[in-house]
Amino acid sequence: xxxxxxxxxxxxxxxxxxxxxxxxxxxxxxxxxxxxxxxxxxxxxxxxxxxxxxxxxxxxxxxxxxxxxxxxxxxxxxxxxxxxxxxxxxxxxxxxxxxxxxxxxxxxxxxxxxxxxxxxxxxxxxxxxxxxxxx
Numbered sequence: 001x002x003x004x005x006x007x008x009x010x011x012x013x014x015x016x017x018x019x020x021x022x023x024x025x026x027x028x029x030x031x032x033x034x035x036x037x038x039x040x041x042x043x044x045x046x047x048x049x050x051x052x053x054x055x056x057x058x059x060x061x062x063x064x065x066x067x068x069x070x071x072x073x074x075x076x077x078x079x080x081x082x083x084x085x086x087x088x089x090x091x092x093x094x095x096x097x098x099x100x101x102x103x104x105x106x107x108x109x110x111x112x113x114x115x116x117x118x119x120x121x122x123x124x125x126x127x128x129x130x131x132x133x134x135x
Contacts, residue, residue: 061128068121072114079110 086103 058128061124065121065125065128068117068124072117072121075114075117079107083107 083103
């Protein structure tokens with residue numbers, strides 16, 4: 001039987017070119033994966049920021065409504081004290097009917113304004129509870 005000779009296998013230019021092409025292809029895939037990961041992270045962060053902004057808007061709206069409630073209560077207390085002071089002066093100074101009528105007119109105006117504020121407060125409270133995104 002004749003002996004079979006294997007060809008001399010050496011490093012050729014084609015084999016080096018093949019290895020370099022394979023390395024470049026793998027590097028390209030890795031770069032694409034890294035860039036895709038960065039883009040996904042940015043999108044994920046944007047969604048989280050939008051969610052947080054929505055929540056912050058709701059909290060700010062609730063604080064605004066709370067501030068309105070506080071303002072209404074302070075207005076009530078201040079007006080109540082002014083009315084009480086005017087009535088005391090009325091009784092002390094000898095029943096001046098003009099001052100009493102003026103005070104009653106101011107009290108009526110205040111109550112009308114107060115009703116408007118309460119209605120606005122109730123409407124904003126209703127919109128806050130029923131509108132917007134779910135948390």
